[in-house]
Amino acid sequence: MPQHDHGQPTRWWTLAILSLLMGFASISTDLYLPAMPAMGRSLGASPGVIEWTVSGYLIGFSLGQLFWGPFSDRYGRRLPVAIGLVLFAIGSAGCALSLTTTQIIVWRVVQALGASAGVVLSRAMVRDLYTGHRAAQMLSTLITVMAIAPLLGPLVGGQILVLTGWRAIFWTLVGVGFLTLLALTTLPETLPPARRSQDSLGRAMLRYGELFRHRRLLGYTGAGAFFYGGMFAYVAGTPFAYITYHHLSPQYYGLLFAVGIIGIMGANQINARLVKRFGSDRLLHFGAALAATAAILVAVAAATDTGGLLGLVLPLLAFIAATGFIVANTIVGAMADFPERAGAVSALVGASQYGCGIIGSGLVGAFADGTPWPMGWVIAAGGIASLLCAKLLVPVRPAIRPVAKPGR
Template sequence: MNHHNAAEARPAVKPGLIALLIAVSAVSPLGINMYLPSMPGMARALGVDFTTIQLTLSLYLGAMALGQLIIGPLSDRFGRRPVLLIGLLTFLTGSALCLTAQSIGVLIFGRIVQALGGCAGVTLSRAIVRDLYGRNQVASMIAYVTMGMAVAPMIAPTIGGLLETFFGWRASFAFLIGFGGLALVFAYWRLSETNHNRASGEAARELLQGYGSLFRSRQFWGYTLVTGFVSAMFFSFLAGAPYVMIELFGRSPAEYGLYFAMVPCGYMLGNFATGRIAATMGPNRMILAGTLLSLTSIAAMAALIAAGFLVPVALFGPMLFIGVANGLVLPSGIAGAVSVRPDLAGAASGLSGSFQIGFGAVAAPIVGAALSSTVWPLIVIMTICSLLAIVSFTLVAGQHRPAPRG
């Protein structure tokens, strides 16, 4: 009994550490969102079509998916702190390549390097929370971290649109270098190692065994697929909304950035609700509420477009509630995935995060190829993702998580 209580007792996290986790988690969302208003202008400047320039988004997401598979297990073996610092340094290198790129090939390569480094903050912030908190608190704490992190995508398109208007598309990458540099200094100064149960030297065999254990877990797959399809719905919108707003609706990049702020506002609200009530409601009910809200919101978007309301609020009004839904689903889904095997929190965070981003990497180019003169392909793809999230929820619905090992 005393051993159990000791296992559940976790040290309190100082506000400075929470601020650090928010900052390093925000690096990659900034890399995704800041340059979005510049995508049509970048295509014109580099002499490529919009489908080609969208590779800078879809390949970024694909590299994030791959990077998380590597970074999570590396942090289980070598510790969170050194892996995070190397990741942030890699992000800065990629941002510098993007800033100086003179061709689409160099820009895409820079984006891949950026993503491989930036995903360290997202993956390891979750693993650090799992290191410091008991299983029942993880969803609430992840919600608070991601609520703060949501400020980044809320303001990033607005800043990116203004930078594009006054200084051109390269200015967004200069901003990312500055932010990433501050995050690196902050992490070096404030972050102590939290993984005190690092794996032994037989890393490859233990990694394969750990992944094998996760792959055999129905609950792990349920939580992972739910977060993956909900994220794919969001990244579908992310890939298609700039084209719809700027090319089909004839709005400016700055106006797109202002409207986009509605989405992370909803995400912050959903995360706040999760932080307050997840511990009492439980993750499954939070996920169910969020997935049903997503489907309802997409239906509302379709109804508005079908009624002829081809205006920004017809897109971003429903997306406000989809943002709320994501704030309900993602923290609980992530907490469920990393709590199946707490001794493999880094690997679980990396694997689930890889699928979460990887689904978005698949959805984004499909949206780019499907969009032409109407918004309907975007709505159809988002609807499919929402329905698949609800189906995936059946893998965990009504089940109780087993007691954690380790």
């Protein structure tokens, strides 16, 4: 059975490492966002081509999760995370040494294959340790702590860019990978041998198809995936919408990006406080409605330039704040009915999210026209589709009350 409590020092150290692992999805991209225009100039590439470095990362990240999930269900969590961290460091070094955008895209795929192990398995570890509303609370807490990475990422990346150039950003990621590998040695294994899957890896991969028969699981997966399509349209599109189109400096871009992350952190804390009272499904519906409304306003602002930079920024901040009500609740909801396959379900949800992220960021690059409009309509499509999945496929079920502990 999942544990519900730990000694305080051990518990918070474990959460700190899990937050760091979950943050690899963000720092791998957010750190170099302010450098994207400079990378384009250095390598003689157009904005649309540079945006494909985000899409290349998402391809590796999606495919990697589908492998690491079943692998960890059979062999435990720590080994695949360690292998992934080594791959991440190798991919980051490859990016730093690249001479063309094609080389960067290839190494970004390798980097992402490694990073995906820590991200997908940190979620599975939470499911190993917690259940019900407590799992949603802990995921919200993890996401809040993890948000320090994208909060500081563009700010630090902007400073590294000014001081030493864009290649140093990727060397910094090499160091982060090896430091995390060192910290991993202190992390306990959360999936003991008695609870591991006996399926072969081939059989486990084939069983992904069985999961698609569950309507509610499809709803959780779709709500999160379409939202991520909009989120990565934001990640790929805002450097050019803010810096190139609205003439914001890279340093101020980092600051504006950080404001959005603070909104995500705040929403996650609100979600953690309210999930016990209202249940994760109801909060998911609220978040999806917020995202859809804000996304429509983003599209209007992008198409008409109403309000200039501020008119675009405000609905974007509301859209990304919805992350706090969508991400943790879709993950917990999806894994709730499959505790024995937490790794595989976490991988399926994550791969779907980042798969839609590939489409979202790719569409922004493919339709890049020098204006925020491609980003705007992709975000609107993602927000509306997320709301439809939540409303049509995830009927609200009551909040799960905690199990009373002996002696309390």
